[in-house]
Amino acid sequence: MGAKIVRILLILLAIFIMAYYLPSFYQKSVEKRPYKTMIYFSEVTHDFIIAKESGDTLNRQAEMHYYDAKGNEIPEKEYMKLLPFNNTRKLKLMGEMPDSLNGIELNNKILKSVRRSILIAEPFYSLALNPLFESQPERIGVQLPDDVFRINKHGIEFLNCESNRIEQEKSKKFNQPLIEKGFSFPAKGIYGIPSTIKLKDDGYFIVDNSNRLFHLKMIKGEPFCKEIKFNGTIKNIKCHSSGDLFCHIFDDNNQIYVLTREYELHKIPVENPNGRFFVTSNYFYNTYKVNDKDKSTLYVLSPEYKLIAKHTETIDHYSHSKEAEIERSIFPFKIMRTPGLAHFIPIPNPVKDFYILNLICAGIFIIIKLIRRRKIWLPVNVADFTIILLTGIYGFIGVWIFPNRK
Amino acid sequence: MIEKLKHLIYKEWLKTRWYATIALLLSLGTVIYIFISIRSDLNLLGAPQYFSSLILEKSIFFGKFKYIPIITALLIGLSQFVPEVTDKRIKLSLHLPMENTTVIYSMVLFGFAIITAIQLISVLLLTLFMSVYFPSEIIIPSLQTILPWILGGMTCYFFIAMISLEPIWKYRFLYIIFVYFVLRLFYYSYGLGNAVTIYPILFIITLISSVSVIYTSHRFNKGEL
Numbered sequence: 001m002g003a004k005i006v007r008i009l010l011i012l013l014a015i016f017i018m019a020y021y022l023p024s025f026y027q028k029s030v031e032k033r034p035y036k037t038m039i040y041f042s043e044v045t046h047d048f049i050i051a052k053e054s055g056d057t058l059n060r061q062a063e064m065h066y067y068d069a070k071g072n073e074i075p076e077k078e079y080m081k082l083l084p085f086n087n088t089r090k091l092k093l094m095g096e097m098p099d100s101l102n103g104i105e106l107n108n109k110i111l112k113s114v115r116r117s118i119l120i121a122e123p124f125y126s127l128a129l130n131p132l133f134e135s136q137p138e139r140i141g142v143q144l145p146d147d148v149f150r151i152n153k154h155g156i157e158f159l160n161c162e163s164n165r166i167e168q169e170k171s172k173k174f175n176q177p178l179i180e181k182g183f184s185f186p187a188k189g190i191y192g193i194p195s196t197i198k199l200k201d202d203g204y205f206i207v208d209n210s211n212r213l214f215h216l217k218m219i220k221g222e223p224f225c226k227e228i229k230f231n232g233t234i235k236n237i238k239c240h241s242s243g244d245l246f247c248h249i250f251d252d253n254n255q256i257y258v259l260t261r262e263y264e265l266h267k268i269p270v271e272n273p274n275g276r277f278f279v280t281s282n283y284f285y286n287t288y289k290v291n292d293k294d295k296s297t298l299y300v301l302s303p304e305y306k307l308i309a310k311h312t313e314t315i316d317h318y319s320h321s322k323e324a325e326i327e328r329s330i331f332p333f334k335i336m337r338t339p340g341l342a343h344f345i346p347i348p349n350p351v352k353d354f355y356i357l358n359l360i361c362a363g364i365f366i367i368i369k370l371i372r373r374r375k376i377w378l379p380v381n382v383a384d385f386t387i388i389l390l391t392g393i394y395g396f397i398g399v400w401i402f403p404n405r406k
Numbered sequence: 407m408i409e410k411l412k413h414l415i416y417k418e419w420l421k422t423r424w425y426a427t428i429a430l431l432l433s434l435g436t437v438i439y440i441f442i443s444i445r446s447d448l449n450l451l452g453a454p455q456y457f458s459s460l461i462l463e464k465s466i467f468f469g470k471f472k473y474i475p476i477i478t479a480l481l482i483g484l485s486q487f488v489p490e491v492t493d494k495r496i497k498l499s500l501h502l503p504m505e506n507t508t509v510i511y512s513m514v515l516f517g518f519a520i521i522t523a524i525q526l527i528s529v530l531l532l533t534l535f536m537s538v539y540f541p542s543e544i545i546i547p548s549l550q551t552i553l554p555w556i557l558g559g560m561t562c563y564f565f566i567a568m569i570s571l572e573p574i575w576k577y578r579f580l581y582i583i584f585v586y587f588v589l590r591l592f593y594y595s596y597g598l599g600n601a602v603t604i605y606p607i608l609f610i611i612t613l614i615s616s617v618s619v620i621y622t623s624h625r626f627n628k629g630e631l
Contacts, residue, residue, distance in 0.1 A: 002507075002617075003624035009614045010621060017587050125600035127461055129543045131454070144454045148461070150543055159541050161453035194461050337594075343603050401580050402621070 004380060007402050008387075014398035015391050016335065020344070022394070023327060023334035030323040034316040035062065039298040041309070042082040043101055043284045048298070048311045049074075049082055069311075085114050085282045102284065110283045115243045121250040121275025123189065123236040129159070130194045132174075133201040135217045135224070142196045151187035151206065155179070177225040178216070184209040191237035191247065198241035205247055205259075207234050215246075215263075228263060243281065250275065256288075258305060266305040271297075293317055329353040332392045358392035365396065380404050410504060411512055418486060418516040425485040426520050429478040433528040440468050441535040448539060460544065464598035468532065468548060472593065475559025478524050482517045483566030491570045500627060510623045514567050518616075521563055525556050547599025554601050557612045558592025564615035565589075571622040588615075 036053040047069040055062035066079035080087040081096055088111055091097040100106055129148045137143060147158040147167055155175040158167040178185075188211065192204035203217020203224070213228040232251040239247040249257040249265075254275040256268045270277070270288045278289040285308070286301040297312040318324050332354045334347050365388050369376045376385070384404070388395040444467060448456050459465060466472075490496040490513075499509050529552060536545045565585040572578045592608060 003621050006614075006617050006621040010618055013588070013611060013614050014584060017584065017591075020591075021587055125464070125547075125597060127464065127543050127547060127599070129457070129461055129541070131458060131461070144458055146454050148457055150541070161457045164539055164541060194458070196458070337604075344607050401577070401584060403577075 007404070008383065010402045011384075011387060011395070011398040014401055015387075015394040018394045018397060019331070019333055019346070019391075020335040020337075023331045024336075026327055026330070027318065027323075030326075031318050032321070032323075034318060036064070037296060037313050037315045039289065039296060039311055039313055040083050040086065041285055041287055041298065041300045043085060043282065044082045045069075048309070049079060050313060051079070085111070088114075104283065113243065113281075113283055115240070115279070115281045117238070117240070117279050119238050119248050119250075119256065119277040119279055121236055121254045121256075121272075126190070128187075128190065130190055130192060130204060132158075132203070132216075132218050133196070134219075134221070135201045135203055136219050140199075142198055142201050144196050149174070151178075151185060151190065153186045155185055174216075174218075174223045177223045178214070181214065181225050181227050182212075183214060183225075184212070189234065189237070191239055193239050193241050200241070202239065202241070202246055205237050205239065207237075213249075226263070228259065228265070230257075230265065248279075268299075268301070268305060269307040270299045291315065293319060325353075330357060330393060332358065332390075332394070354392055358389055361392055361396040362389045365399065407504070410502065411508075414499070414509065414512045415516050418513055421489055422482055422485045422517065422520060425481040426524065429481045429521075430524050430527070433474050433478060433524055434531065436470050436474050437528050437532045437535065440470055440532065443467075443470075444535070444539060453539075460598075464547075466551060466598060468536075468552065471528075471532065471552065472555055474528070475521075475525055475556045476562050476589070476593075478521055479559040479563035479566065482520055483563045483570075486513060486517050487567055487570035496571070496626075506623065506627055507620065510567075510571070510619055514564070514616075514619055517563060517567070518560065521559060525559065529556070550599050550602050551596060553605070554592045554596065554608055557608050558589055561592065561612045561615040562589055564612075564618060568615070568618040568622045571619060571626045573622075573626045 036051070038051040040049040040051070041047070042049050045068070049069070050067045052065050052067065053062045054065060064076070066074045066076060068074055074082075077094075077096075080090055080094075084091055084098060084101065084106070088097065098106060104110065129150050131145050131148050133142050133145065146162065147160050147170070149156055149158045151157075156171060156178060158170045158174070159165070160167055183206075185208070187206050187208055189207040190204050191206070192202070201217065203215060205228075206214045206216055208214060211233050213230045213234060215224075215226045215228060217224045230249065232253075232255075234249055235252045235254070236250045237247050238250075244260055246259045246261055246263075249259060251257070254272050256270060256272065256277065258266045258268060260266070268288060270290065272290050274290070274292065276291065278291070280287045280289075284303070286303065286305065288299045288301065290297050290299070294314055294317050295312050296315045297310060299310045300308045302308055328349050332349050334349075335344050336347055337344055362385055365385060366376055369381060374381065376382075381404070384395075384399045388399060391398075447467075451459070460467070490499070499513075500506050502509060529549070532552075533545060533549065536548060540548075562585070565581070565588070569578050569581045569585065572581060588611060591604075591611070596604070
């Protein structure tokens with residue numbers, strides 16, 4: 001009896017392993033690169049520009065076509081002129097870069113203010129140790145300190161990297177303002193840029209144990225601590241080292257906010273299904289692009305973060321392809337590993353096409369048993385049949401790898 | 407019964423002692439090498455720079471240890487089971503006046519205990535070395551990252567026992583492929599400390615592997631062909 005139960009456990013493990021590897025092997029072997037579809041907002045016409053790829057991505061013979069908001073195709077040179085911030089270098093080489101736009105001189109400061117970043121709502125794992133840089137150093141640049149800090153139930157503690165011991169004096173000095181502001185220890189999250197590769201330091205944004213938000217930095221060796229009023233629970237913060245923003249803040253509903261360097265908090269009027277944004281900012285507009293499985297939406301916001309326009313385009317995706325259709329008729333479900341914190345998540349097949357293959361596999365199983373003159377109503381064979389019926393190709397292979405005795 | 411078990415365990419000890427010594431020396435040597443390389447990097451880069459790169463890149467500074475548990479499992483497992491399955495010598499043990507499962511599991515648990523002891527000594531020594539230079543914020547995620555590797559080693563050992571007792575070569579070959587893909591799950595490049603969420607699955611796999619030998623020993627004993 002024990003051996004039979006172990007056999008079933010091994011078959012279930014084999015099904016798990018196959019559901020993890022086989023669909024991804026299949027997809028890797030047949031998947032073509034999807035056609036690109038990109039949405040832009042022109043600072044010249046104040047309207048959308050669409051770039052679409054067509055041709056054959058497999059033979060690398062695909063080419064881009066550009067369209068205005070009305071769907072009229074425009075030449076590539078015209079497209080570049082309509083998006084001067086995206087094509088600055090090429091326009092300068094061609095001698096087509098305008099000196100001014102909408103009455104504003106396009107000087108170096110404005111051209112360098114272009115910011116592009118990816119925002120992800122899911123927080124990444126952090127070691128909860130960070131260096132606190134001097135925010136107003138005498139020399140330009142950011143210097144690495146000799147210590148790192150942590151905020152545990154005892155308060156903020158600075159650890160000397162060389163000796164691995166707590167620096168009592170410094171810890172006490174920085175603990176004082178946190179206690180005065182009513183910081184609840186330990187910290188739930190510490191967000192910042194712990195790298196020296198930045199022009200200036202803005203310290204860290206810290207969520208305390210009561211979900212309150214604080215800004216901590218060091219100015220001339222002294223602590224600076226400020227509470228920032230925020231309604232809701234903070235899930236993640238993405239800090240920026242330059243521009244007019246301190247950071248983007250995600251709440252637990254994936255709603256996104258910006259915190260300006262004047263400590264103004266703006267809720268971004270963007271619907272976001274998956275917690276991933278592609279952000280582009282320049283002097284005239286802030287754009288937030290959200291890519292869903294089959295569509296891409298670009299939200300255009302004013303410099304004051306008010307919604308100006310939005311546009312959605314359907315995009316090419318593997319799930320729409322003939323190959324994906326075949327995949328859905330083979331595999332009843334698949335298991336994937338999430339990026340960041342590792343999880344195995346089962347993904348059920350949304351289209352129930354796989355039933356035919358499940359039935360075929362179960363039929364073959366019965367035929368084999370009949371040919372070999374086995375008693376198919378034995379509990380062990382009924383269990384195998386049920387497994388194959390439910391898990392299809394996975395169960396069929398699993399039962400074959402771990403056979404029953406005669 | 408106890409006397410018979412003692413003899414069985416002595417037989418296992420005779421088969422594995424040199425391989426266990428090699429595994430222990432290899433494991434301790436790797437830990438000492440990791441310690442020396444941490445000290446060297448701290449001296450060369452300076453402690454603040456080393457900490458900074460750890461914080462930013464979450465580098466696995468003990469990466470040399472990754473495959474040590476699986477090498478240990480291979481040394482112990484193969485030294486225990488290859489002599490037994492050569493010419494089906496294990497049949498002699500299975501004809502002892504003892505339950506077959508007891509005989510098999512006295513062998514498997516002996517090997518498991520040896521592997522666990524080697525890993526425990528190595529990890530304790532590594533933790534001791536780490537505590538000289540690093541705070542708990544680095545030590546705990548490091549140990550969390552090592553755990554899947556150790557579980558992978560244990561799983562590998564249990565599956566070696568399972569494959570060895572399988573009577574048919576065709577299925578042995580299939581099990582080797584199956585085990586390869588199972589073990590890959592334990593050795594993904596999980597970032598420092600972020601494998602914690604995957605522990606339940608890995609523990610379940612290790613548990614299933616620990617009883618897998620019951621299936622093939624049953625096939626071996628009852629005769630499959």
